[in-house]
Amino acid sequence: MAVIPAIEELAADFEDLAPLGRIALALDKDLERIRTSNSNNVLEEGDKLIITTKNETVYVTGEGINSTASIYFDDDYDSYIDAVGWYTQYADESSMFVIHADGSASGCSDGLFFDSCQDIRKGDVIVV
Secondary structure (H helix, E strand, O other): HHHHHHHHHHHHHHHHHOOOOOOOOOOOOOHHHHHHHOOOOOEEEOOOOEEEOOOOOEEEEOOOOOOEEEOOOOOOOHHHHHHHHOOOOOOHHHHOEEEOOOOEEEOOOOOOOOOOOOOOOOOEEEEE
């Protein structure tokens, strides 16, 4: 059967790929606390530590009518969606998520008593 050799060849190709990954960290300004915390990761040869500048915007991308950045105004995600013209006809509101400036991400789900997308912070990206 020709399928098995093709899968084996594909698996061999994957073994040669170098992983590309990111680690989301919330670092304390106190260096001594970093040394004693779980965030004290060991960098390996070739690793890069990129510290970005503070971002004062929230970016909406995906199925918003006008995907763009808005100045952060400490409000819920609906206000940012409203600022870009609301949802397109293709938007799937149940699949929205937020990529936070620290690299972590959270899904958006409407709950009976709370909404998980209420914690929009400076530098976040809302993906519709």
